[in-house]
Amino acid sequence: MQVAVTPFERLGGQAGVRALVDRFYDLMDTLPQAATIRALHPRDLATSRDKLFKFLCGWLGGPQLYMQEYGHPRLRARHISFPIGAAERDAWMLCMERALEDCALDTLMRAHLLQSLRNTADFMRNRNEPEDSR
Numbered sequence: 263m264q265v266a267v268t269p270f271e272r273l274g275g276q277a278g279v280r281a282l283v284d285r286f287y288d289l290m291d292t293l294p295q296a297a298t299i300r301a302l303h304p305r306d307l308a309t310s311r312d313k314l315f316k317f318l319c320g321w322l323g324g325p326q327l328y329m330q331e332y333g334h335p336r337l338r339a340r341h342i343s344f345p346i347g348a349a350e351r352d353a354w355m356l357c358m359e360r361a362l363e364d365c366a367l368d369t370l371m372r373a374h375l376l377q378s379l380r381n382t383a384d385f386m387r388n389r390n391e392p393e394d395s396r
């Protein structure tokens with residue numbers, strides 16, 4: 263019998279997701295390419311870390327910690343006050359791709375996860391840019 267393993271379990275449960283989110287925000291805090299999106303966040307990243315951790319636990323197939331505390335994520339609506347175009351999307355993904363490099367994931371799950379994250383990040387765009395700037 264084949265047992266389906268969720269990305270949440272594969273990443274090492276809550277401790278693994280916490281480590282991923284911490285790496286992600288540490289990178290956002292230091293990579294020059296992420297300076298623009300870092301500036302959109304509060305100076306103290308503690309709440310941002312906690313919210314992304316809780317959201318990702320549920321999104322990756324683990325406990326719905328974010329929903330329990332804050333209700334439906336309505337992610338696009340919650341991002342609408344931040345100017346997000348292709349450059350911001352790509353900077354967010356750069357931090358996430360680098361953060362995921364430290365995770366022991368098999369090639370297929372990594373590719374699947376990155377594609378889902380890319381789709382979600384792209385969905386967050388709320389600025390139209392000319393095609394040739396992408």
Ligand code: HEM
Nearest residue numbers: 299302303309310313314317340344350351354382383386
């Ligand atoms: C595309 C580029 C993105 C940018 C520039 C961006 C930026 C931000 C900013 C500035 C905040 C507010 C931080 C705070 O209040 O502490 C935020 C919150 C959040 N972001 Fe993003 N984000 C992006 C993509 C994503 C993606 C792809 C996800 C999920 C996979 C995500 C998940 C969240 C969550 C869960 C919150 C907390 C929402 C709340 O309860 O207020 N973001 N984001």
